[in-house]
Amino acid sequence: MPDAPGLELIRGEIERDHPGSVLATSFDRAQAALVVDPAQILTVLSWLREEPGQSYRFLSSLHVADYLPAAPRFGVHYELLNRDRVERLRVKAMLVDPAAPALPTIDSCVELFPTAEAQEREAFDFFGIVFRNHPDMTRILLPDDYVGWPQRRDFPVGGEPVTFTYNEHTYG
Amino acid sequence: MAELTQDRATEVMTVNIGPHHPATHGVLRLIVDLEGEVVKDLKPVIGYVHTGIEKSCEDKSYWKVIPFVERMDYVSYFFQMEAYCGAVERLVGLEIPPRAKYLRTIFLELNRIHSHLVWLGTTALDLGAISMLWYCFRERDRILDLFEMAAGQRMHTRYFQVGGVIEDIPLGFEKKLREFIADMPVRVGQYQALLDRNEVFLSRTKGVGIVSRERLLELGVTGPLLRAAGEPWDLRKAFDYLAYPEVDFQIPVGTVGDNYDRYRVRVAEMVESTKIVEQALDLMEEGPFIADDRKYVLPPRSELSTSMESLIHHFKLVTEGFRVEPGEVYYSIESPRGELGCFVLADGSSKPSRVHFRDPSFVNLQAFKDMAVGSYIADMIASLGMLDPILGGVDR
Numbered sequence: 318m319p320d321a322p323g324l325e326l327i328r329g330e331i332e333r334d335h336p337g338s339v340l341a342t343s344f345d346r347a348q349a350a351l352v353v354d355p356a357q358i359l360t361v362l363s364w365l366r367e368e369p370g371q372s373y374r375f376l377s378s379l380h381v382a383d384y385l386p387a388a389p390r391f392g393v394h395y396e397l398l399n400r401d402r403v404e405r406l407r408v409k410a411m412l413v414d415p416a417a418p419a420l421p422t423i424d425s426c427v428e429l430f431p432t433a434e435a436q437e438r439e440a441f442d443f444f445g446i447v448f449r450n451h452p453d454m455t456r457i458l459l460p461d462d463y464v465g466w467p468q469r470r471d472f473p474v475g476g477e478p479v480t481f482t483y484n485e486h487t488y489g
Numbered sequence: 490m491a492e493l494t495q496d497r498a499t500e501v502m503t504v505n506i507g508p509h510h511p512a513t514h515g516v517l518r519l520i521v522d523l524e525g526e527v528v529k530d531l532k533p534v535i536g537y538v539h540t541g542i543e544k545s546c547e548d549k550s551y552w553k554v555i556p557f558v559e560r561m562d563y564v565s566y567f568f569q570m571e572a573y574c575g576a577v578e579r580l581v582g583l584e585i586p587p588r589a590k591y592l593r594t595i596f597l598e599l600n601r602i603h604s605h606l607v608w609l610g611t612t613a614l615d616l617g618a619i620s621m622l623w624y625c626f627r628e629r630d631r632i633l634d635l636f637e638m639a640a641g642q643r644m645h646t647r648y649f650q651v652g653g654v655i656e657d658i659p660l661g662f663e664k665k666l667r668e669f670i671a672d673m674p675v676r677v678g679q680y681q682a683l684l685d686r687n688e689v690f691l692s693r694t695k696g697v698g699i700v701s702r703e704r705l706l707e708l709g710v711t712g713p714l715l716r717a718a719g720e721p722w723d724l725r726k727a728f729d730y731l732a733y734p735e736v737d738f739q740i741p742v743g744t745v746g747d748n749y750d751r752y753r754v755r756v757a758e759m760v761e762s763t764k765i766v767e768q769a770l771d772l773m774e775e776g777p778f779i780a781d782d783r784k785y786v787l788p789p790r791s792e793l794s795t796s797m798e799s800l801i802h803h804f805k806l807v808t809e810g811f812r813v814e815p816g817e818v819y820y821s822i823e824s825p826r827g828e829l830g831c832f833v834l835a836d837g838s839s840k841p842s843r844v845h846f847r848d849p850s851f852v853n854l855q856a857f858k859d860m861a862v863g864s865y866i867a868d869m870i871a872s873l874g875m876l877d878p879i880l881g882g883v884d885r
Contacts, residue, residue: 346579346816377830400727403727430709458885472544
């Protein structure tokens, strides 16, 4: 992990090359995180990947968290890893929830990190976050005809009809 | 006789394999384009055992989540527990006592041997080596006996708790464990004598399923698959967790990254694991096996009838559970299949607001197309076995 001053240094260097891309930093429980502008997510990720002093070339995990009721609701987390220095860095892009039928959208990082392909599909499957330019933006674990985004916080546990039990007449 | 001279090799047939098929090591469906017997394209279809565990975790207090996450990757349950408990401990800032660190290391490494034995038995069975299944499951049973002795359950033990482990190891456990780790390297030697220079095994694994190291890293593949391609990357060495910095062990690596290297790396890892267990047993001293913070850890049963405070703590922990200050943590460990990460988001209540597992099987499965395309369909099945996906972990 970069420590708190190290994180500010990284922020300063990105800001020098791409002003306005980093919105905030957080250093909590010994874990460093950059909160970045979702519109510039690819700029920041490729900078962190390619910049000689950084080279965070391994994407460990891509996942989403729903921060309801906070204002930018969805956080897309990129857990980056620099295998030479053995340092982890979390990049967070906070997405606003648009009005009902529209889905929150962010650029896909599959070009930079091919490992993200399945994980971005998983994020789409459970949170309804659309990754622009993803080669195959379809559901991965749930059935293709499934309706709803079950990992969102406003989707109730057990809110899904179970059609083969006593209530099959209720739900058809 | 015009039709006989036609080039029939260009005919491509799409075949569906699974989801219920013994060779897919779980409920995995494969859509395969075949030209004769050669795999031209392939797409894994997953989700058949998706049970919404991550969603269910959001509805349970922190300590009740442990048995849920154990059932994701049902072969390496101790690793799931460690990833989750470790993440929660980092969220609340709880140090676990030294004895708990050693005990966890011992059980994790036993679980690694167990997982590799299940892999070796079933994969060798796919290649026609039927006796390997019985030999591997014979040793696996001894590990399950040890789990049962310590935790009362053979699988899904719920042995790790936030703060340590639920119980100390019983009398006689150490003796039984030492017998096992003395036997195990000999048994591994017997497996190697059966397989290492076996003509059939060699011709089925040598040079099959090669994926370059660079491509594996791009695809995010970790664990024995990456090490077989010659990359000595192991989180046990890279990061400082549990008792791994204090024990001496080596990371086996392969050279070309074919199925034979994958087999050799995993078999060598079993021997290294026995060394870790032995050293941890030697280093382990008497002491508390769980942290003494009553806000997070259940008080000893004996205090409940004498101490009012203990009774209140017990009641609070069992009914509501403990609350965690808002924050988020990603904690990753080296599971038998690679980097197992757990992300926990706390919102201040007594239930996690998000639990996400970065499952190595899920990510590694993306490399399957690279491993199998261009090979024979029989080698595709062998490569799938060598990939070692656990579909419970893939689908969660």
